[in-house]
Amino acid sequence: MAITCGLVVANIYYNQPLLAEIGRTFRLSESEVSLVATITQVGYTLGLLFVVPLGDKRERKSLILVLILAAALCMAGAASAPSFVILAAASLCIGIFSAVPQLLMPMAASLASDEERGRVVGKVMSGLLIGILLSRTISGYVGAHFGWRTMFWAGAAVMVLLTGILAQMLPRNQPNFQGSYGGLLKSLVTLTRDLPVLRRSALVGTCMFAGFSAFWTTLVFFLESDTYRYGSDVAGLFGLIGATGAFAASFAGKSADRKGPDFGINLGILLFVGAYVLLAFGGYYLVGLVVSVVILDVGQQMTHISNQARIFSLLPEARSRLNTVYMTAAFLGASLGSLSGAWAWTHFHWPGVCGVGLAFGGMAYLLNRFYGRTASVIAPAL
Template sequence: MPAFGQALPKSLNFHCRFAPSLRAELLFTYDFFCAPAATKSHPPALTPGLVWLMAIACGLVVANIYYNQPLLADIGRTFQLTDSQASLVATLTQVGYTLGLFFVVPLGDKLERKRLILLLLLFSAGAMAAAALAPSFLLLIGASLLIGIFSAVPQLLVPMAAHLASDAERGRVVGKIMSGLLIGILASRTLSGYIGAHGGWRLVFGIGSGVMLALAVVLAVKLPKDQPDFEGTYGSLMKSLATLTRTLPVLRKSALTGAFLFASFSVFWTTLVFFLEGSPYFYKSDVAGFFGLIGALGALAAPLAGKSADTRGPAYAINIGILMALAAYLVLAFGGYHLVGLIVGVIVLDIGVQATHISNQSRIFSLVPEARSRLNTIYMTLYFIGGSVGSLVGGVAWHHYQWPGVCGVGLAFVAAAWLVNRFYGNTRPA
């Protein structure tokens, strides 16, 4: 892909002589959409087996970020912490993931993606091992930050799959891969809760380190090489993030909507273990983790949302997803003290959040094909900023107001997502 500032064809240049601002916008559009064919690479074929391998890989890596949530109470007891202090493990992990999204994922448009993915897997294995052996809470949260940074692999695999897929099947492919990622997010809580209850929280991180090493070996053999077209410097790559954000209002709208909705998601999952350990449930971390398996039903919405994005457009699924998240928090607020109400709320919340997320990604990946990693960086950076804020605010709400406070701030974040999606920019949903 040519660098920004490439000369426009004479026909376009003539009409823009007296409109410098229009010419600047056309430069951006031409660079992304009208690059000469000779500069563009031909991606390898995307087979069904490769799609499922990428889905499994996404699930295994993203699990690194969520293993800690059912273990927070046990970690707090190990280091004699309050619940609010222990929740910093989850918060710092998501902060690290956000940093990885912003500074590492854009490299997927510049460096050979397979090599970058394998390197990150090795680093994440080391960070997980450091967490397992951490002798102090300070070192644990430092390792948690690194776990987040090096676990950005799924956000390289998703745009890679979107790049390899045809236009007609892109939504379905992204949906399938995201189903693996979502199952990893939610099933990780079940596994870590069970292992933590019977073998201690350190064993969970140790096993996770071994899984990363094994996955690196498999992907080294099976994952195809995929060389992007961007030939500029890292600095110009990062500067283009601002250009993309400024010139694509649909991207801004999707990112803000996703951020607020993921904040509501994180509010719930960060505080659930504390709620279940007290009245009226008095459950241990293994049962808290089991709720992740219940929530994994939300992953079933991913392929359906992708299919809907291919046929009816993403706006429909986004609106339905937000309404489902709103309904879920109403159920949790009034019925969360009863097991049936809590289970229903978990399922509806996860389906709503994931359907919205998949549809948002399908929408942004269609904007600028040559910049999918950077589009994903912008979207997912704001998305996980929202998640980090949700974890932090959720911990504070629980500390001061217990379950009513959690449900209150969760509803507030969902309402913010609805307002952004409905009114931001006063444009029709894309």
Template sequence: MPTVLPPSLAPGPATKPRLDTALVWLMALTCGLVVANIYYNQPLLAAIGRTFHVSDSRASLIATATQVGYTLGMLLVVPLGDMLERKRLILWMILGAAGCLGAAALAPSFPMLAGASVLLGICSAVPQLLLPMAAHLAPEADRGRIVGRIMSGLLIGILLSRTVSGFVGAHLGWRVVFEGAAALMLALAALLAWRLPQDQPHFTGTYASLMRSLGTLVRELPALRRSALVGASIFAAFSVFWTTLTFYLESPAYHYGSDVAGFFGLVGAMGALAAPLAGGLADRRGPRYAITAGIALALAAYLLLGLAGGWLAGLVLGVILLDVGVQSAHISNQTLVFSLRPEARSRLNTVYMTGYFTGGSLGSLAGGWTWMHFGWPGVCVLGGLFMALALAIHRSYGSPAAVPTTGA
């Protein structure tokens, strides 16, 4: 049970700061720039492997390490957003990310780079603090639109980070990518210190009771368990592709460099455009229908990638279908999660996103291993299997009637 603080220590009456358009865009920009820290390394994996004389499979562990760190950050740090003042917590995490990026740029060995990548992932969980913060500060009538706009910034950051790092890495070297990202985090921290409002917490218990409440939500909400498993499978399939794409493009099939691998981030950015469309579909037909449609689209993408991925046009079309399908399913799945218990959205988000990125870590690890042993056909089969698993869980776990069909 949460403990009650003495009046002198308890938070004062909540007064919501004004959430104007400029602040919303700043939050979207922050989400995009910070989450990019996790994905800069993906187009650079082959170059990192050459620097440290390790195999492609071992180099892919860097991508896995950042996603493992991000998962740990969501599980262990993000719940503190209900307990500590969010602005201060966000600033400390961004400064920590800057330090980790600097350490990655200077890493003298592969294990040092892997360790810095885990810590970087932990410090880059900032978007999962900003999204509940925006939901809290937004007027009820505009909440969905505002959260959707900030989520678009997150999705664009995920995809365009690969374009930037691939181009810079090909022309200036992979270490310069991390050096530039570190400077960017310092500038962002200064901007947020000036512009981001304070957001006082409401939870007055201990960290232990806060963490125990996560288990209570998991036990009491079967729909939350299902959504976390579906999200994990979806993101595993997504990570299988993006972790191995740079290896495929540098293989004899294409002979391209990391700049072309990064260019595919621009192609995949079309997935971000699917976010408002997915929200509209979820509003009209319910989240379950929209999730099914997104998974079906991603399954079709892997079929196309397996059959026509050896041609550039087939690869580009497959990337578009995969990203639109994955982002549509994810946004709709998260809409369903937020509708389960509005007073606990931050912790619901922690549970869901922890499952989501656990799947992403597994997908990166399995994708690197599959590429080494079975090549591109094996990668496409593995991605399709993860998507088929997501569809099976979504359609068979729990009763559709028990799941809300309206957003938060």
């Protein structure tokens, strides 16, 4: 499950180190080509909202296999795109069909005991995080040496191979929800309305993913600017540096089991804000930038894992839908962060990007500290 999460989620992030090269292919400005990253994240959000809830209604293995094959077709469409419009449409569909990790996460949680759920979720999430971060490293290298289209073709081939492996190895996992698809989607509203802890986690996730996405969307422009003058391959290497955040996932899961999720969330937000302060003042020096990337990723992943451990403990029979609400909010934040980061870079360059990240981190702290703390929890009728 961890390996599958890493390979599938990589589809969403291959484009980030390649944005400058894609822009040159289609003669687009930095702000225009940044829409590729934003559109892909919007597609992922749509997949979370309309596909992932099916994990509580449809048998998960067959659903996952169909989605991965569809993602392979879309990756091939992006690789052969003759125009930016076709690339944008393919990117939207890549995002929609790459929501597989958010089906696997509740599946892993359902297989774990209450005492080990945080650790198990953290372990599976480690695979997802490594996929996110190493995808940038691999993509940057392939893009610099073989062109950006080659990376999308390679991604399509990986998806086809993965489908064959999962058909043999992934266990079947039967759903609990017996109602209609419309009732399934309606219950998302009920869950959000009646569970203040879920709303708080979703809002914190929105802010953290926004700040995280603002950094990674604009990093390639910062590295190619006069400050560093590096290419996409070096931008991709920063994904390898940031992979240290994956080790925090296991620690965050264990701390959620021992000390409660709030401990990991608060510590993660503190590290995240500290990283952006360091980026603002030390990001112009390579050592400062490297250290900041490590701290930023550790803070983000600690907050994310602890948030998921918190929501998965609410209603076992609705874990796919709880994850849908949380991750939809998180990737709406990621899309907002990509737009905000690109706008800040265009108008204020690196100080603007750091300001955006600090603002989102500060909002995450305030929401986690104050939002919904006094509200009573009503058990929803599902």
